[in-house]
Amino acid sequence: MRTAAILLLCILGAALFCTVSCNNNCxxxxxxxxxxxxxxxxxxxxxxRxxxxxxxxxxxxxxxxxxxKNATWVQEVLQTLVN
Known part of the structure; x- marks a missing residue:
């Protein structure tokens, strides 16, 4: 029982850490x-990532x-925006 509680706590901690630090910008x-x-x-x-x-x-x-990102027209637009 105690092992299951510790395992659950570790899983919840990892999930909380990921929601704070993981970037969902994909x-x-x-x-x-x-x-x-x-x-x-x-x-x-x-x-x-x-x-x-x-x-x-x-x-x-x-x-x-x-x-x-690697499309030619995207690179041209990026160059225009950066300059």
Whole structure:
């Protein structure tokens, strides 16, 4: 009984730690089209621990759109936003 209580406490502690420190900023579906840089207000890079590298573009209408980080057009939009 005591072992089960300790195990449960460890599991709950790990779950609490993960909700505080784990980054849920991952993209699992990617926008199939393209966006012009004029429609994008800002961007957020996804976490390196995500299964696929991505970028979240925040549009002028406050929409968050996941795009593939390695796409040529995404790199061009990022360069425009950074400069």
């Amino acid at each position: 993209c699992f579906k990617f926008f199939p089209g393209t966006l012009s840089a004029s429609r994008v207000r800002s961007f957020i890079l996804t976490d390196d 995500c299964p696929k590298p991505g970028v979240v573009f925040v549009t002028r209408r406050n929409l968050n759109i996941c795009v593939e």
